[in-house]
Amino acid sequence: MQATLIQLTANRSQRLTAALAAAVLLCTMAMVWPYSTVQASAVLPFMPIFATSVVIAEGLTAYFLATQYRISGRFVFAVLASAYAFTSVAAAAHLAVYPGVFSASGLFHTGRQTAIWIWLLWRGAFALFVMLALAIRSRPPIGSHDGRRWRGALAMGGSIAGSIALCAAAGAAHDRLPNLVASAGPYRHLSANPAIVSVALMCIAALAVHAYVTRLRTLMDLWLAVALLAGVVDIVLTLGAGARYSVGWYAARIASMVSANALLGMLVSETSRTYLRLADAHRTLQALSVRDGLTGVFNRAYFDERYPRELTLARAAGYPLSILLVDVDHFKDYNDALGHLAGDECLRRIAHTLAASLTRQTDFVARYGGEEFAVVLPACDPRVGASTAERLRQAVADMKLPGPSEKTPYVTISIGHASSRSHADLQGATLLAGADAALYAAKASGRNRVEHEQAG
Known part of the structure; x- marks a missing residue:
């Protein structure tokens, strides 16, 4: 990766790849929507596999973005790293309290409503973090290494602590929060609930504002937009699913996995490309170091x-x-x-x-x-x-x-x-x-x- 990913312009090939990923997401949503309420087999191992992959992917993304922050001093990377750290913790909590995974009603005696409220926190907080990152995007780099260290630690620590606190509050107040899921399992009036409507609007607004402000010029902006779009698809298909383990529910979880892995895939790819460029540069430097500067023969x-x-x-x-x-x-x-x-x-x-x-x-x-x-x-x-x-x-x-x-x-x-x-x-x-x-x-x-x- 270069000095900062925020300056790494996306080329034509990368734009086509991201556009193809977005098109696949939208086409899949359109095809699944008519069948989203169809009840499918309850594959019990699916939920642990899904949640574990999301926790790992978003945790790795947070680490890569935190590394970019330490290199560049751009606080926008610390905010985005905090977003992924928050959602990684929330995804782990979501798995812990999900009914039927570790116990019939989830761990910690939380009840059947806690999982979906944590999911709402997960989606809503990510959208808010992205909006905050857009607001501070133009701030100059932090020059002092000590300043970078304590601000980054404060941002990451605060997001992780906040995620734990909000998830714990959702579990503790499960009997006082609005009832979103009926006792038999299907979602009840989910699309009409103000909380889910607000989160859905926040996610759509985050995607629209992100695309407008950044114009998707850089590679990071491009794949963050894909992650936001996949999050919107997750919400839409969840609203249309009607019940857990329906066709729409499975498709929504897959979209959530795409959202978690979109930016990570780009970061891993750019890291690999950086190592290749570093190896080429090392070979060039090594060749230059053994050559006489005047004559070009060995020194x-x-x-x-x-x-x-x-x-x-x-x-x-x-x-x-x-x-x-x-x-x-x-x-x-x-x-x-x-x-x-x-x-x-x-x-x-x-x-x-x-x-x-x-x-x-x-x-x-x-x-x-x-x-x-x-x-x-x-x-x-x-x-x-x-x-x-x-x-x-x-x-x-x-x-x-x-x-x-x-x-x-x-x-x-x-x-x-x-x-x-x-x-x-x-x-x-x-x-x-x-x-x-x-x-x-x-x-x-x-x-x-x-x-x-x-x-x-």
Whole structure:
């Protein structure tokens, strides 16, 4: 996820997916409505499965949104996290008191009306939290980490405590609250009850205001709208169901599960995409960290790390290893005559030519320092190493880069070559010293040549 989901604009594909989800919800509601009062089989395990999935989904959504709040400091995320924390607790309480799950009338001696009143609190509170989030949406981020911590803890703790208190009050006052469900089980005059009508209007208003204020521009806004729409479908189908375990009742519970999981699905998807982007960024950063900023070939740190590793592999496998030290001839004169910018371009072109002239994937060239390069040739005997060195020297000569003076009309390189075959005891420093001595001999002999170290 980016710095804040509130700025993550939804693309065309994501809008189509959300639109399809909304269309499926509305079409399902339209198809189920004529049969909503048809009584179906009472699948007793359905209610625990439904409520448990909602508790987990809304709890996870609260956690993800709280994480977004800690990252961004936008209090709107704390409010939305509080909304999902409230409903997660309410869903757990709804399951605990639901008739027929743990006991005939629910736990805590609450009675048959408590479950539906907790359901009303669940739906109504979620709509109110969304409206509050819209009201504070434009507030700037909270800069202080201490301020974020205590405000977030206050919001989350308050919503959880409030949910527990309201659910407990609904259970304690079950005999004083209006009777919504008849003793035999069917809903009685539910659609005419002011409480359910008020909650239904609140949910519809929350969806409408959310769509109007946000214009559903961002990914979070888009899927929060789907969650609100699923909540409205839940209420509508519950009103039309007429009784528990009817077709409409089952469809309403499924819509409630969609409402709980809509935003969570987006958050999980964006988290996965973030890890993929993070992995790509890490690979890019890792590649950049081992490259020389000027020439683009590997840098000295990479050489210092890989060269000993290649030596260890050569010892273990018993194959030879060759190393070339390359120096650009008269490079100080080149910089003095043509300037450092031209000198930088010269080094870039030479580095590119050296790298392009290597034919095996195991070979590599690194900038060793200044105008010097090191070429490591694993599993390469002295004869092949010598021919490779000559090929590199000729490739640079064939470029015919203008030199610094009439005495040196073209840029050339000198190369010192050393092979592990020349040493009974293969040591990295010894091999480098041999290549360096050969390079010194090449420069002393007139430059633009390859010299080989054979001592050992």
